[in-house]
Each structure stands twice: as C-alpha cells, then as structure tokens.
Amino acid sequence: MQVPVIDIAPYVRGGSAELRDRAARDFDRAARTVGFMQIVGHGIPRAVIEGFADALDGFFGLPLEMKGRYRTPPDVNRGYAPPKSESLSLSLGVTAANRMNDFFEAFNIGTAVSDYPGLDLPATDYAENVWPQRVPDFQRAVQTYFAEAGRVARALTTLFADALDLPAGFFDRFTDHSLDVLRMNNYALPPGTVDLDGDLTGMGEHTDYGIVTVLWADQAPGLQVLAADGRWHDVQPAPGALLVNLGDLMARWTNEEWLSTLHRVKPPIVNGTIQRRRSAAFFHDGNIDAVIETLPSCLGAGNKYAPVTVAEHIRAKLAGSRAGQANTNATREAARLARAR
Template sequence: MVSDFVVPTVDISAWVSGERDEQTVRELDLACRTVGFVQIVGHGVPAEVTDGLADAIDGFFGQSLEAKKRWIRPASENRGYSPPKSESLSYSLGVDPVARMNDYFEAYNIGVGKNTWPDEPTAFRPQVEAHFREARRVAETLTSIFAAALGVEPDFFDRIAGNSIDVLRMNNYALEPGEIEPGADLTGMGEHTDFGIVTVLWADQVAGLQVLGTDNVWHDVQPADGALLVNLGDISARLTNDVWMSTLHRVKPPIVGGTIERRRSAAFFHDGNGDALIETLPRFVPEGGVPLYEPITVAEHIAAKLAGSREGHKNTGAVRDAARVLAASPGVTR
C-alpha cells in the first residue's frame, strides 16, 4: 500500500524579514495539526554556520573515546559528553527497551548558562556557539508564528519562554567496525517525543530518522536540501490538548557492509521557562470537557522525562505515547 505520509515544507522567510505573512501561519498550523514535523526553508541560517557546526561535530567525535570521556558531567547538569549506551530514550515514555541503556548514540550538550567546553578541537566552542545563536533565532521566529496560529497574544511565548531552558544536543551515531552482530536490532536512539515547545534539527542527509505517522507505521525522514527539520514537543501538545502533535520518533542507524553508516545531527531544544506553568489553552478544551493534561511546570515535566532516559526510571506519565509505540507496526514505509 502506498502511504500518503509526507513532511510538509514551509517557507518562513517572510517572518524572518519581519513580515507577518498569514499564508505561513496557515501552512505551519496545518503541519502542526497533521504531522508535527516540518521542513523549514527560508530560515536564514548562513551556510558557513552549518558548515562550521558539522566541522565541530566531526572534530570532537573523531577523537578517541578516552579523550571524549574527559568531558562527562553528572547527568543532572545536562551538559558535556554522553558516551554510547549511557541512555535509553524509550524509558522517557515508560516503554522498556530491548536492553537497559541501549541507545548507541553519543552526544555533547551545551545550553544557556554555564557550560563545559572541550579544549580540543580549538574551533569547537565558537563554531557551536554560532549555531546555537542561529537555532535560537529560528525557534523564536517559529514561536512568533505559533502565537498567531494559536490565536494568543503576540507576547504569549515571550512570557513562558523568555528565559527558556534551551539546549543544543550534538549527536553522533557511528560505531566502531566489528561491533555489530549479525541480526542485531540496533537502536541509535529509542522511541521518544521531545520535551519542550519546539525542536530545530540540523542533520546530514543520511537515513536513520524515523517518524511514527497517524497510520501507526514508522516512516523514514531526512532533511531536504537547505532545510532544517522542525518538530513540536510535549509542551506544545499540552497547550493544545493534543491538537498539535508531539510526534514520536526514533533513529535506526543504516547498516552497510556490516558497519553503521555515519550519521550526525544537532537538535536545538526550545523548552520554555523552568517555572512556567503549562495549562491547556481554553479554546482547545471542548465545552463541558476536561483537558487531557493536568497543569505542570516545564521543569517538572522535563525532570520526569530525563529520569527515564538517563536514570532508567520508567516515566509513568506518558501512557498514551507508550501505547502508540507498542501498537506501532515494525515495518517502515519508504
């Protein structure tokens, strides 16, 4: 059966230049309601910035594991280096992985406030900081469009995300040759939803990212030429009573000749203020009905999710998402 699943493309150049274009609002609103993932073009991020980010990722992750482990920080800090198999994202949904802490990606996190910066490569910090600034600008442009689409005050997202817990997570999915057993079911990154308002993703055009469609089938997705992949997080779903979709996704690394083809990505998470109380907007609650979600602060929500992915405590507050994962077809429409 041919699938009609598609990640729509939305050009935000009008909003980047300061114009409030209604066509962009309508297109983004439709994408948020039907897929939860969007190919964003016209974002204005210079090619030299994304080229620098790729160079920084290559330079850091190309070092030996011993050298990279110098930059491990306590999980509670959400900063620094995470080695392969130190996390399991499916636990953030309360879903048991094949093996505890089995995700094969390695990562490096930086964010607002205090960071841990490696001393090698020397260009790592300025290259990463340049992308962080651009990704934050794109995220804030998107939330301006979100406010128009949701019919809230233009400063609504300024109030709940003016001091946002923003994090840039750089990921590398390569494994050393010879580590792959025949028939192994490898998990680059387990099934999960993102935690916050919106995620701005840079990724190279290597297969691996899979998105769970409304047909309960996993679909391959990769960025279009010059595009950033954007997806909604749980905070947006909570605000809209699931009218906007915090879509489940995962990474299954492609295996070529017995080894994993290298894949890189960098996800900028725009999560909101830690103390912001997130309540469903009244217009999304049917008359006489009750919201799907209880009020919660951004910090409380993120803490519950991170306790799953990094500490191995199953998150019991994601019942609907866990059920979707368990009901999903193992096949993928390509």
C-alpha cells in the same frame, strides 16, 4: 507520509501580513496532521552550518578516552554521553530490554545560570557548559550555531501565536529564560566499538520534551516518524532545510490539537556498512518555572492534561532517558507507541 515544506522567511526577514498568515496556516495544518515539518527561509548562513559540522567532526573524532573526560552526571544535561549510556524509550516509561542501549553518542550544551545573572535559577537545570579544548574553534563554532538555532526557535514561537490566534508575544513570558539545550549526535562509530548483541537501536522511540525542536541533520537514513496510520516512515531533510517538530509541552498547551510526534533513529546501515550520520537538535523547552496548562480555546470536550511546570515535566523525562528511571507520567505517548506497527 509527506513532511510538509514551510517557508518561514516572512517571520525571519520580515514579510507582509498575507505572507505571514500563509506560513502560519501552513504550519498549523502540518502541526495538526504530521507534527514534523521541513522549514526553509530560516536564514542560517551556510558558512555557519559548515563550521558547526566541522566542529562536530573534530570532537567526535577524538579517542573515546579523551571524550570521556567531558562526561557529566546523569542529572546534569551537559557534556559528553558515550554510546549505550542512555535509553530514550525510558522517557516514555517503555523499553524492551530495560537497559541503556541506545547506539548514539552525544555532546550537550545549553543555557546556563551565568546567562541570567539577575535570576535565581537552579544550577542543575541551567548548568554551566564544559568545552573541549582539544578541538580548535569548537566553542566559537558551536556557540554561533546555538545562537542561530535559538533565533529560529523564537521566530517559530512568534508564528505559533499567530497560528493559534493568540495575542502577539503570548509565548514570551514562558520563554524569557528558556531552558534551551543543543544536543549534538553522532551515529557512525569506528569498527569494533559496537557489540551487535541483538536489535541495535540508534536512538529509542520517544517524543521531544519541550516546546519545539529545530533539527539539523545529514542527508542519511535513520530517522523514522510514527504517522497517523500507525506505521514508521523514513524522513530525511531536503537540501538546505531544517527539520522541525513539536514537543510535549506544545501538545499539552493545545490539548493534542498539535502533535508531539513519536520518532526514533535506526542505525544508519547501508549494505551492511555503518554510514556517517550526524544531527544536532536544538530544544526550546521554556522557562523552568513556567506552568503549562491547556489553552482555553483548545479545551473542546475535555482536558487531556493537568497543569505541569516545565521543571516537573523535563526532569521526569531526563530521569528516564539519562538515569534509567522509567517515566510513569507519559501514559498517552506510551499507548501510542504500543499501537505502532
């Protein structure tokens, strides 16, 4: 399986209609066949990424007890999540052991009620962020990267409209108060903190929930994507590239003409030693009150999905992964996983 490399510079810095059309068609081809792609020309300065990576190291290097002070309830998708407190496969209603067993730890931030003072938004979904004070410059570095990743995500939705032959600005009314979350992940834990009680799961099999995910990751093993051949394939980012994949809401909009690809993370173990692996996923999920229904141009012979609000979909997914309540509304994704080899 090949993960295509796509230059989105014409949508970031401005480019001719010909260059934009080429990028849109390349993305459309990848969205229909792989659902994962590498993007270059994203325009995020190297210094921003390096400062962000240093901030991740600073926080995840704190003692577990100190990180635990920033833990929030399962229904609040902010703050710290310790190892084995989540199970991503439950977002599909699927798990082998029916327990929270994912190996990673994470720290989440996102858009908050205070970012949209003129709107009456639900405080649980748009929760205020918590910021660790023991890591100098953490908040500034993370907010700077969050803004850059959001800019890239919005450039991509502009590209999506062109690729799907939709009117310019089509996605704007679905994303003008988008529920955006940045999830910072760490897979390399100190020796002795992981109980190897069976098959160790870095991050369980899942699809992403929203519109599009922009992923920064170390060039380290672990990420695997389920391809059309029913097999899991290793994926690592090229130097300077970001990984992009589509979420469930884009699959619903396009009636699965664009793919929300199943993926997982295996523990980054090389020659018996746990390797450092960090990643940060920016989830561009759309307005909580937006109704997602199949585009008329994608209905074809029939409609695979009923309309759903972003709130209904995201809450069911998070109740699985974070609160252990198996999602019963992901039967199509679960069936694909059952066929994997």
